[in-house]
Amino acid sequence: MALVLGRIAETSPAGRRSRAQISALTGLTKASVSSLVLELISSGLVTEVGLNQQSRGRPGVELELNPNKAVLGAEINVDYLAVGVVSLAGTLLMHEVRERDNRSDGVERVIAALSQQCAVTAVAAEKEGIDVLGGGLAVPGLIDAAGQVVVSAPNLGWKNARPDLRVLLPGSPLGVVLCNEANAAALAEMDHQSDTDFMFVSGEVGVGGGLVVGRELFTGADGHAGEVGHVVVDPYGSDCLCGGRGCLETVAGQDAIADAAGLAGHPARSSRSLTLSVLLGLLKEGDARALSAVERAGFCLGLALASSARIVPFTLVVLGGHLAVLDPWLRISLMDSLQRYSAGKFPSGNVLVSALGSTGALLGAAGLALRSVLEAPHTLRR
Ligand SMILES: [Zn+2]
Numbered sequence: 065m066a067l068v069l070g071r072i073a074e075t076s077p078a079g080r081r082s083r084a085q086i087s088a089l090t091g092l093t094k095a096s097v098s099s100l101v102l103e104l105i106s107s108g109l110v111t112e113v114g115l116n117q118q119s120r121g122r123p124g125v126e127l128e129l130n131p132n133k134a135v136l137g138a139e140i141n142v143d144y145l146a147v148g149v150v151s152l153a154g155t156l157l158m159h160e161v162r163e164r165d166n167r168s169d170g171v172e173r174v175i176a177a178l179s180q181q182c183a184v185t186a187v188a189a190e191k192e193g194i195d196v197l198g199g200g201l202a203v204p205g206l207i208d209a210a211g212q213v214v215v216s217a218p219n220l221g222w223k224n225a226r227p228d229l230r231v232l233l234p235g236s237p238l239g240v241v242l243c244n245e246a247n248a249a250a251l252a253e254m255d256h257q258s259d260t261d262f263m264f265v266s267g268e269v270g271v272g273g274g275l276v277v278g279r280e281l282f283t284g285a286d287g288h289a290g291e292v293g294h295v296v297v298d299p300y301g302s303d304c305l306c307g308g309r310g311c312l313e314t315v316a317g318q319d320a321i322a323d324a325a326g327l328a329g330h331p332a333r334s335s336r337s338l339t340l341s342v343l344l345g346l347l348k349e350g351d352a353r354a355l356s357a358v359e360r361a362g363f364c365l366g367l368a369l370a371s372s373a374r375i376v377p378f379t380l381v382v383l384g385g386h387l388a389v390l391d392p393w394l395r396i397s398l399m400d401s402l403q404r405y406s407a408g409k410f411p412s413g414n415v416l417v418s419a420l421g422s423t424g425a426l427l428g429a430a431g432l433a434l435r436s437v438l439e440a441p442h443t444l445r446r
Contacts, residue, residue, distance in 0.1 A: 065441045068092070068100045072110055072127045073153070073438055080113065082124035101127060107444040108133055108195070109152065109437065129153050134189065135437070136199030136233060137430030138178060139245060142167055142219050142269045143336045145178050147185045148423065149194060150430035152437065154255070156423060157194065158185060163335065171214075171225040179231040186233065197437060197444065198238025200429030201229060202245040204268055209287040211242045218305030219269045237444055241432050246384075247281055247290070248428030249420070250274025253382050255431075256419040262380035263369060264418070265292055266425070267387030269336065270305070271313045271365075275376060282376070293317070295368035312368040316361035318386045324357035340386055347393050355393065362394030366401025373406055381410065384418040391417050 071086045081089070087097040104110040111132075112125045129152040137156075139146040143166065148159040162181060166174045178201075186196050205217025214225040229240040250264035251274070260279045266272035271293030275282045283289050293313040294306050301310025302320075314320050322328070322339050325346060332338040346354035369381055383391055395415070402410040418424055437444065 065100050065103060066439055068097060069104055069109060069438055069441045072104075073129055075128070077128070080126035080128050082126055084124055086127070103445060104441060107441065109441055109444060132193050132195060134194050134196055135238075135430045135433040136182060136185065136196050136240070137202075137426035137428075137433075138182060138199060138232065138240075139202045139248075139426045139429065140166060140174060140178060140220070141204055141245070141425075145174075145181055146422075146426050147178070147181050148426045148430065149185060149189045149196065150427060150434070152434065154427075154431070154434065156427060157192075158188060159423065159426070160185060161422075166220055171222055171227055174220075175227045175231065182232045196233060196236060198236050198433045199233050199240045200248065200432040201227075201232065201240055201242050202248040202425040202429040203227075203242065204245045204270060204272060206288050206291075207242055207244050209283075209285065214242070215288075216306070238433060238436060241429075241436070243429055243432055244272065244274070244283075244287070245425040245429075246272025246274040247283060248274075248426075248432065249384055249418070249424030250276050250290075250382075250428065251281055251431050252420055252424045252428035253384075253418060254279060257380065257382065257416075259380040261378040262382055263290065263292060263372065263378050264382045264384060264424075265365065265369070265387055267316070267318060267383065267385035267390075269319050270317045271387075273372075275378065277376065277378070292368050292372055295371055297364040297367050312364055315364040316387070321357050321361050321386070321390075324360065325351070325354040340389060344389070347390075358390050358393045359397040361387075361390070362397035363401045365394070366398045367405055370402050370405035370409070373409060379409055379414055381415045382418055383415065384420075384424055385422075388417040388421075 067090050071089050083097050087094045110127055111130045134149045134151050137148045137150050144161050144163050146161045149157045206215040208215050214222050216223050232240045246266035253264050261277050264274040273290040273292030275290030294311040296310050297312050298310035302314040303309055304311040304314050332342040
């Protein structure tokens with residue numbers, strides 16, 4: 065079923081396939097393909113469309129992923145909750161971001177607020193005739209390998225938190241999976257990159273990292289690999305929320321940049337988007353303190369990436385979050401330090417800005433749920 069579903073999923077509306085074509089592509093007999101397609105149709109994952117005149121003039125019904133089935137992507141960040149509905153083909157159909165201070169609230173209350181937002185979105189989807197099968201939740205923290213526990217999310221103040229994921233989509237056949245936001249965004253980025261190995265760097269209050277090796281997310285046995293934000297760039301630097309000192313995050317996290325730019329105590333600091341727009345204003349005016357804060361962040365980012373790339377083989381960097389927004393001002397110092405500490409490994413074309421903007425983590429979290437459908441469609445068998 066997964067093999068047949070995969071051949072249906074990889075097509076675009078312009079190039080849909082018939083049962084005969086799938087039989088030719090998979091090497092399965094036409095009878096086997098027909099019976100598997102019947103199961104996929106009865107489980108609601110696949111629908112038949114139109115007539116296909118390609119096969120020597122004989123009409124054949126084409127197959128596509130059911131446009132009325134979808135998965136939910138959700139994201140908890142320090143200052144917002146986001147929920148989106150993503151079609152089985154990976155298109156973002158609905159997206160709602162609500163600003164909310166999640167730093168000062170406990171796990172239960174944040175999950176309760178998110179569950180209310182998920183319910184509203186699920187109802188809106190239902191009105192459009194869309195049935196949500198399951199979902200993924202991205203959190204800015206370290207997640208255990210089983211995807212159940214937020215081991216540590218220092219910027220949220222969570223430690224060994226076990227969010228009740230069932231309340232997010234009660235009664236959905238697949239439930240909700242938990243993932244790290246930078247890892248989720250790296251997964252979503254994979255669909256837009258031809259390189260098989262890259263590091264996604266997510267700039268938020270902290271700095272997250274998602275390492276992709278051989279087109280697979282590399283998280284290591286404990287699920288914590290790729291945390292470039294906690295590579296030490298200044299052994300005598302500030303204390304980091306992770307318990308370390310002088311981590312990249314203490315220089316290149318959004319709060320750290322804003323402080324260094326002279327915005328500590330600024331009224332705009334109540335909101336992260338406001339802070340970023342004030343910072344951008346200062347950079348455009350050529351404010352020396354702001355320029356120097358961003359340059360230092362770029363230089364230290366290069367240092368951390370160059371050091372990481374000595375151990376794990378990646379030669380492409382994708383910037384997300386505020387690091388993507390600040391790219392025009394930090395690129396020179398970033399490229400300088402990449403060049404200085406890993407000569408020739410990263411030509412300038414190999415540092416890209418995310419194609420997905422602020423939706424990366426949500427799309428990636430939904431993508432995890434999609435993956436579980438595509439890899440094990442029999443779990444939805446009726
Ligand atoms: Zn740290």
